[in-house]
Amino acid sequence: MMNALLLDKKDTAPRLRSVKAPIAQQGQVVVKIKAASLNHRDIWIVKGLYPGIELPVIMGSDGAGLLDGKEVIIQPGNGWGEDERCQGNTYQILGLPRNGTFAEFVLVESSQIFPKPPHLSMEEAAALPLSGLTAYRVLFTRCKAQAGEKLLVTGAGGGVALFCIQFALRAGVEVYVTSGSDKKISRVKEMGVSGAANYKSENWPSILKKQAGGFDIVIDGAGGADFSSLVKLCNPGGRIGVYGGSIGAVPNFSPQPVFWKQLSILGSTMGSDNDFTEMLDFVNKHRIVPIVDSVFELEEGDKAFERLEKGHQFGKIALKIA
């Protein structure tokens, strides 16, 4: 038996339960989880906003731990398929429908196991997989960010956005951000960001225009009405990487600036095993340390979920698992 955060009812926080420990079949391994981290995906699953939810399920997509005495990190995606351009029908993310990392042990395919970056603690390593992978793919694989280019990342403070900022800075990209929190903006500025605007002030686009002129790349996970301002802020030949749409649809999306400025709007989600390998290489090479907002014990899972839902965090919320 093992302890795990089990979601057994929609719209309730997952609860600590004692459940059967998993047993590996051929091609699979059981990892002793030392740390895990939360994603917005977990909140959407609790709220029942994902297709194919089957309860009860042990939640959690991100984890780091031990396998045969070695420190490992888990690629949360499995079954991407042969086409680097997009995930196939067999693609699954850990934590739904298969049991996830908010437990003492997790069952995964052997192919999902990668060496933990040695310069990271277990909590830091557990903060990396899903957000780091998403950030790496949208920034480099899709938008092909280059040194010297100007990049705008919206919603700084979120997991993917922060990794985009960290990765881009190390790649020599000039980074600007938006955030709804002046506190988060000052934190990001300490990281080396060149400029920022609070999107709650009506004139945020003109503030950024004044600071940067325009952007070669924009990375956005929000959508909504502000998306049209992002299009306007793009330089000719610019790329907009879209990895989410938390605000929802763009109410009035004009094709004119898209074709006249020859923009590329590039959707991206998660990443392939190649993306994951490249991301780990990049993190190791540049000794990047994920920003961990806070660490909770597995028993405090409800507090961790509460903090994520309130959106006050800066960086990833981790779980420590004994």
Place this chain on the structure above:
Amino acid sequence: MMNALLLDKKDTAPRLRSVKAPIAQQGQVVVKIKAASLNHRDIWIVKGLYPGIELPVIMGSDGAGLLDGKEVIIQPGNGWGEDERCQGNTYQILGLPRNGTFAEFVLVESSQIFPKPPHLSMEEAAALPLSGLTAYRVLFTRCKAQAGEKLLVTGAGGGVALFCIQFALRAGVEVYVTSGSDKKISRVKEMGVSGAANYKSENWPSILKKQAGGFDIVIDGAGGADFSSLVKLCNPGGRIGVYGGSIGAVPNFSPQPVFWKQLSILGSTMGSDNDFTEMLDFVNKHRIVPIVDSVFELEEGDKAFERLEKGHQFGKIALKIA
């Protein structure tokens, strides 16, 4: 002196006038125009919908004719610049602000001169430049169409759409179309198109879905509410090439299918000298013959414009210039 179709007042058809013939400066040439063709751009200029309109102007972006006894075709764009991704600030299209091809002679830069495809008549050659270039760039340079892929071209019958269809068929792409006219659909089917739907019938997306399953590439110049159906019809990893927005803004553009299916929405307009060279090579190699809807004398310019504005044409409307 020479005859030319001169636009001297907004919202009136350009009129035949006798004006001074141009004289070449260094690096320039004067081409004796034998045929020209109309573009929607010409209608928008008449309506005053372009920035930087200075009247009077001799209209016309497309032309073929004679230079030093040789048959030539004119690249309508000039000053694209060094960046293949997008046109620079110095980029101009013939016919505004510089005098265009609806005249006996036109002044262009030497770099705009290319050999006329020998298998084409002057009227066929004059039908090619702007639409053929736009089609080639959006289809191949931007969307990287490959043999065996499924392509949907919206608004079949328009100049760019028809070149997309012709080029794609010769490249081994499986082509489907939409049109608002059953007559145009039957004409396009004769060209070898695999399927079609009339966008005036409410269930056009499900008709196409039934025929093709889904599309790897969509080429659209319309935008508007139907754009969201195009997004839905895209296969995972698909590309949507956007070369215009004649209907206007998309009222409700959802980011979700864009990131989840890892779509690429690729704006494109006109093309570089490289695109033009490749397009001519492709047309010569495959002996592609542009579809000419009708040929008018220069004196009948008003009738040519009337036909274009009514939108009943299938292919390009040409002017024959003695």
